[in-house]
Structure formats: structure tokens, C-alpha cells
Ligand SMILES: [Zn+2]
């Protein structure tokens with residue numbers, strides 16, 4: 245099969261991925277084989293190819309928002325999946341027995357494995373995945389529209405949940421990329437008023453189009469105090485800014501995998517029982533809930549599709565924030 249392979253991590257400008265013919269993957273026990281029809285491009289893929297993350301497996305095929313059809317399911321228990329269209333997300337597996345897994349926080353499992361990091365991902369024509377970490381996808385979503393739900397969408401959903409934003413109220417969103425453009429639709433559907441802080445003109449227009457009550461630049465003051473905030477941007481200076489915008493008892497959640505250092509800020513910004521949290525990965529429950537909501541709302545994902553061979557260009561667009569909504573690769 246063809247795959248975009250990372251041999252040595254390098255800056256995206258140096259085109260680190262190479263289109264190669266590689267052996268077809270063989271599903272192990274409990275795994276299924278998918279023929280990939282679309283794979284979303286995530287900022288984490290950029291951190292992977294540039295070597296910001298520790299890479300336990302090289303060479304590596306990145307990609308963890310995979311939509312595909314199950315074409316092989318060796319275990320009897322998984323035969324029902326044959327011919328089904330499913331999604332594969334960032335979590336490739338968890339141990340199932342540690343205290344985190346038993347409490348429903350498998351996203352924090354110390355033995356968690358990730359797609360496109362510990363296992364080859366979806367920048368390829370085929371991929372294997374643990375059957376119990378695949379998700380049936382709502383029929384209403386074409387392949388490319390479904391792909392960004394699997395990480396951008398699910399992480400945004402978990403961030404909303406941790407912020408307490410699934411019950412309405414005033415929600416601030418800092419940064420407006422792939423995750424935020426899904427989160428705003430979920431939050432407004434559930435009754436939230438959404439206030440968006442973003443600099444780029446096209447991101448502001450996009451936020452307004454998707455129902456933002458107010459759109460401003462970072463540093464502007466929203467017309468009301470926020471009940472909660474989700475910081476999608478990887479810029480640490482948004483943390484004190486979000487705290488300053490929160491009412492007492494409000495929560496700010498950082499949804500990025502990496503973030504620049506948070507500048508020093510006076511204790512008065514945190515006082516008043518304000519909270520700051522992060523999001524680390526997402527559970528299967530998050531994915532199933534988001535996919536069910538996606539169909540009910542129904543969510544609209546803004547997607548730009550590129551051929552698989554253009555994965556390097558796609559990562560550069562993500563690096564330069566030159567994407568409105570989400571990018572998807574089609575093998
Ligand atoms: Zn575990």
C-alpha cells in the first residue's frame with residue numbers, strides 16, 4: 245500500500261513525510277483492518293513530524309482522525325464490523341485494568357497507546373486498529389466531513405464537558421481553528437452564549453457565521469463576565485486573559501496538547517474559586533457522545549480535502565494557521 249512515512253523528524257518546511265510503498269498491515273488479535281477513505285490533519289501530527297513529541301516508533305505513519313471501511317476482521321467477535329464504515333481516533337488502546345481505566349478515565353491510562361504515535365496511523369491507504377477502539381459513524385456525514393470529528397471534534401467536546409459548558413451559560417472560546425469550529429456548534433446547540441477571541445479576520449467571520457454572540461481580538465473585553473472558557477490556542481498568555489474574563493467560580497480549560505509558558509499573573513485572577521484545567525486525550529465515551537450529538541444537531545464541519553501525497557503541504561498550512569475549519573487527506 246501507499247503511505248506517507250516519517251523516517252526522521254524535521255521542520256514541516258523540509259517536507260519530512262515521504263510517499264512510499266510499504267507492506268500491507270496485518271491485523272493482530274482483537275484488531276481490524278480498514279481501507280482508509282479520509283484522514284483528518286491535526287496540529288498534533290505537526291508536533292509528531294517535527295519531533296516535539298517523543299517518538300517511540302520510527303519509521304512512522306501519522307494520522308489519527310481516520311475514516312475507513314473494515315475489510316478484514318480475523319476474530320469471530322469482530323466479524324459484524326466487516327463492511328462497516330468506522331472511525332479511528334487518537335486513543336489506540338488502554339490497559340483496561342488500572343485505576344484510571346476502571347474509573348472511566350482511560351485517557352489518563354499510563355499504558356495508553358496512540359494512533360499515529362505507537363501504531364501506524366491513517367496517512368495511508370490502509371490501517372489496523374483495535375476493534376474496541378473504533379466508532380461507527382453516522383451515515384449523514386460524508387467521509388471527509390466525519391474525519392475532523394474524531395480528534396478536533398472529540399477534544400473540543402471533552403473540553404466543553406470539563407469546563408461545565410454542556411449545560412449552557414456564557415462560554416468564552418480563545419482561538420478559532422478546527423476544534424473550536426465544532427465546539428461552538430455543540431455549545432450553542434446546548435444553549436450556551438458563545439464569546440470568541442481570535443485575531444485572524446477569516447476566523448472571526450467564521451465564528452460569527454457559526455453563531456458567536458460576540459467576537460473580539462485577544463485583549464478586547466467581552467460585554468459580560470464569562471461562566472467558563474476553553475482555550476484552544478496554544479498561547480500561554482490566554483490563560484491569565486481567560487481568568488480575567490471569568491466570573492467567580494468559573495473554569496478555564498486548556499485544550500491544546502502543548503502550550504507556550506503561561507506568564508506570571510497576580511493571585512487575584514485565580515482567587516474567587518476560579519479553576520484552570522487541561523484536557524489530555526479523550527475517552528471512548530467522549531467520542532460516542534460527540535458522534536451521537538453530531539447527528540442530532542446536525543454539526544457542519546468546514547473541510548478542505550487534499551490528496552494523501554500532499555500531506556507535507558497540509559501540515560505547513562496547519563503550521564501557518566492558514567486553514568479555515570479542518571484539513572482532510574484522501575488516499
Ligand atoms: Zn489503564
Ligand SMILES: [Zn+2]
Nearest residue numbers: 286288395396
Ligand atoms: Zn488530534
